[in-house]
Amino acid sequence: MRCTSQTRPSSVRVTMAPAFRLTMKPKATDNMTHMMVDFSQERQTLQGLKFLPVPRAPEIMLIDCVVMDNEVTVSWKMPMEDSKIDHYILEYRKTNHEGLPRVKDEQCWEKLDNIRTTEHTLQGLRFDSKFMNFRVRACNKAAAGDYSDPVTLETRAFNFSFDSSSSHLNLKVEEQSVEWDPQAGKALDSKVKGKENKGSGTPSPKRTSVTRSPAPRGARDRFTGESYTVLGDTSIESGQHYWEVKPQKDCKSYSVGLAYRNLGKFDQLGKTCTSWCIHVNNWLQNSFAAKHNNKAKNLDVPVPDSIGVYCDFDRGQLAFYNAENKQLLHMFKMKFTQPVVPAFMVWCGGLILSTGLQVPSAVRSFQKTENGLGGSNSSLSQQDPTVACDTICFYEKLPSVDGGSLLP
Secondary structure (H helix, E strand, O other), rough: OOOOOOOHHHHHHHHHHHHHHHOOOOOOOOOOOOOOOOOOHHHHHHOOOOOOOOOOOOOEHHHHHHEEEEEEEEEEEEOOOOOOOEEEEEEEEEEEEOOOOOOOOOOOOEEEEEEEOOEEEEOOOOOOOOOEEEEEEEEOOEEEEEOOOOOOEEEEEOOOEEEOOOOOEEEEOOOOOEEEEEOOOHHHHHHHHHHHHHHOOOOOOOOOOOOOOOOOOOOOOOOOOOEEEEOOOOOOOOOEEEEEEEOOOOOOEEEEEEEEEOOOOOOOOOOOOOOEEEEEEEOOOOEEEEEEOOEEEOOOOOOOEEEEEEEOOOOOEEEEEEEOOEEEEEEOOOOOOOOOOEEEEEEEOEEEEEEEEOOHHHHHHHHHHHHOHHHHHHOOOOOOOOOOOOOOOOOOOOOOOOOOOOOO
């Protein structure tokens, strides 16, 4: 009888298994070369690679660094020539500490990336700190190197804000701006009257003077009446200082200048021997004049969009410039006998203050020339601040919206 796969005995199937394994046995050599992967091409490629070294730390050339016109130019060099440098990273931060940067400083580092040269100028800075720290690092296509040793540059400038405790009630004052608000004083006056009349059967008598909010202890009284004035909160006792003032587009009248702290609360800038200013009037008829001690000198120059104010306390000079092109508008020459403060008057409009500015190089150069402008301004120069001021007012007074009078 012939066996089929279904009837084949188990002993036959077992004897066939070893034969099957013999036919599938792999052929192997002693060193296994037939099973090795060929990396020769990859090895050759890796051996041909040239790795870029990490750049060395640059060296800032302190002698070539310049601080001028609210710009800082920082210059550096590599300790040895490196043609593989791709760009530099410059970092800076403001500080009030002289010397090396502190670990816990009040400001974080700000970064300027992708600088292609070994010199960079930071423009349009506001110097609201005494110093600035700088450091730089070099970068190639592979890595960034170590930082240079940091350097500290002096960036002193005159910083101040409007003194809200001195401002007229009709002036809305912030740190760097002041705006005339005709309703401010009336609103406060009505609140005071409301408190007085509360619980009373009869109204309080009509007041003849403007009600003032109490000033902080130790502060001067607020300006009142038609003296829409506010002072700066920082006195000038020595040195050279500069700041700029920009009026709002539709400002009707404003003054910019200096005054002693003892300026009376009813006094208007330029009408006393303790204040100096230039005054712009855009109400009814336009005028542009320098004012001091109740005298005025018309200025035959266009009114600039922004006014620069320069004070040299030690030499007794107060000069006004076109802030854009640094054209001289007017200069006062006098002898200061006590500290002065920036002073401002504004009516029907507002002013924006810019501080933290260095004395511009153009202004500094002009002051050094001493080209004899004092003669043209002698009629407004103060010879002795202790001399009594002329109390006669010859300025034209214009009607105001409430039926009173207003000095433009």
